Amino acid sequence: MSVLVDTARWPAHGRWWAHLASDRSLEELHAFAAALGVPRGAFEGDHYDVPAELVARAVAAGAEAVSTRELLHRLRAAGLRTPKRRGERVLATTSPAPGVRVDVVRAARVPAPHGTHLLLVPAGGGVLLSARGALPPAPAGARGRAALGFRRTWRRGPAGTAVRHDGLLPAAPGEVEVAGARPAALDDPALAGAWWLPLAREHLAR
Known part of the structure; x- marks a missing residue:
């Protein structure tokens, strides 16, 4: 298991959000997110946006709790980081x-x-x-x-x-x-x- 989740620190739509990612493969990430009940529309190219209430469930299911900096570092090292530009x-x-x-x-x-x-x-x-x-x-x-x-x-x-x-x-x-x-x-x-x-x-x- 190489699914990663950071702390829910980003406010939007009246909730706090975290990032769920994998530093192994997108297939692993999609399967993990689906098992958590995260809709595919929450996928942002290299991660899913997940609400704060799912973070503990993700960790209980095997995700590794990491800082945002480590999550980004591991995505880049794996070649899975998607540079996101405005309007894309x-x-x-x-x-x-x-x-x-x-x-x-x-x-x-x-x-x-x-x-x-x-x-x-x-x-x-x-x-x-x-x-x-x-x-x-x-x-x-x-x-x-x-x-x-x-x-x-x-x-x-x-x-x-x-x-x-x-x-x-x-x-x-x-x-x-x-x-x-x-x-x-x-x-x-x-x-x-x-x-x-x-x-x-x-x-x-x-």
Whole structure:
């Protein structure tokens, strides 16, 4: 067990709140939080916000009571700390392989270091895909455009943790013409593994 909980020191909504985290894996954290009855909506990318009344229960269930400083130190050392910037919200997090973590983040800006940037082209209630089933790449001049969000990929290796951000940008009217393109509905099972799907759904539902 490597679940950590700090002291409830942060006031919000008429209550005091603590942080629940794991310095081993997000899978362990999600399972522990679910067993405590903490809703998934309380997940903040690398921790859960938990009310003061759950702290003692968390410790009784095996969580280690630590200071906030130690909790942050252990998350950083494990490569599990998510830098949170104003206006960003983590919509999904997965660990597809050991030492790899992927966050899908809603944000108006794609931070560096940059990777690939893709365009979201609405088409008949869905999105436009190329003949190969991928979103079209963003032209170089679109990089400064307000973004819908990004995929942040962490890879831990012998030299440390490498981070890359792949952005999702809205297409300008008439900007994209893709040969052999086809529209795809957002509930198409073939899109189930697409990292940008949470961002597309949010954007097209507005």
